[in-house]
Amino acid sequence: MSRVRVQNFSISLDGFGTGEGQSRDAHFGHAGDRLHEWMFATRSWDQGGSSGVDDLFVQQFESGIGAEIMGAGKFGHPGWHEDPDWKGAWGPNPPFHTPVFVLTHHTRPSIEMEGGTTFHFLDASPAEALKTAREAAGDRDIRLGGGATMIREFVVAGLVDHMHVVVVPILLGRGVRLWDGLEGIEKDYRVEATSSSSGVTHVTFTRNGA
Numbered sequence: 244m245s246r247v248r249v250q251n252f253s254i255s256l257d258g259f260g261t262g263e264g265q266s267r268d269a270h271f272g273h274a275g276d277r278l279h280e281w282m283f284a285t286r287s288w289d290q291g292g293s294s295g296v297d298d299l300f301v302q303q304f305e306s307g308i309g310a311e312i313m314g315a316g317k318f319g320h321p322g323w324h325e326d327p328d329w330k331g332a333w334g335p336n337p338p339f340h341t342p343v344f345v346l347t348h349h350t351r352p353s354i355e356m357e358g359g360t361t362f363h364f365l366d367a368s369p370a371e372a373l374k375t376a377r378e379a380a381g382d383r384d385i386r387l388g389g390g391a392t393m394i395r396e397f398v399v400a401g402l403v404d405h406m407h408v409v410v411v412p413i414l415l416g417r418g419v420r421l422w423d424g425l426e427g428i429e430k431d432y433r434v435e436a437t438s439s440s441s442g443v444t445h446v447t448f449t450r451n452g453a
């Protein structure tokens with residue numbers, strides 16, 4: 244069966260996956276770009292960038308993925324659903340190149356973008372959304388794209404097989420936390436960590452038996 248994977252999800256030392264004050268011009272609120280500077284410095288992102296462990300993780304992004312599920316808070320800033328022309332924050336050719344299922348209580352018709360990405364809008368439980376995404380992905384894996392709120396829902400429902408979290412050495416102090424309500428999840432996963440010379444730590448969670 245295809246696996247459910249979280250990739251490159253970046254959190255601050257104090258566990259925040261985004262900052263406070265998200266808006267159309269500040270998708271990560273007061274965090275700005277600081278959670279993803281490690282990624283922008285890799286060769287996958289910028290030809291002159293680094294080719295070490297950070298880049299190896301970034302290279303995995305599209306590998307074996309047949310569909311993504313993301314939360315409404317990743318698809319757009321608070322209030323995006325009041326804008327009938329909002330098509331996500333990635334421009335005409337988003338970097339997913341697969342069907343993307345946006346979990347939201349404000350559903351709308353699907354939007355076909357350039358490059359193979361189609362956004363579908365689902366008001367569904369994690370298990371129902373996963374069933375729909377699996378039908379679209381065939382035997383390929385499902386990426387959980389975040390943010391923190393939707394990842395937590397899937398972890399609580401026991402649906403996550405593999406999770407790659409990048410701990411960035413900054414303290415955000417406020418925003419949306421990844422770990423709230425997930426006390427003790429390390430019992431259900433094999434946890435491994437790799438430090439990078441960039442200063443981030445890659446922590447992977449592989450579900451026991453997966």
Ligand SMILES: NC(=O)c1ccc[n+]([C@@H]2O[C@H](COP(=O)([O-])OP(=O)(O)OC[C@H]3O[C@@H](n4cnc5c(N)ncnc54)[C@H](OP(=O)(O)O)[C@@H]3O)[C@@H](O)[C@H]2O)c1
Nearest residue numbers: 252253261270314315316317346347348389390391392393
């Ligand atoms: N750190 C990273 O690597 C990373 C990665 C991706 C995104 N982000 C950032 O994370 C932030 C968004 O994260 P977030 O935690 O605030 O929100 P989120 O997880 O993206 O979305 C949560 C929202 O999705 C909808 N939703 C979730 N589950 C649902 C369900 N079962 N059925 C129907 N609707 C459901 C609800 O919105 P409605 O009620 O409005 O529909 C809910 O408030 C953004 O700033 C984004 O840029 C960070």
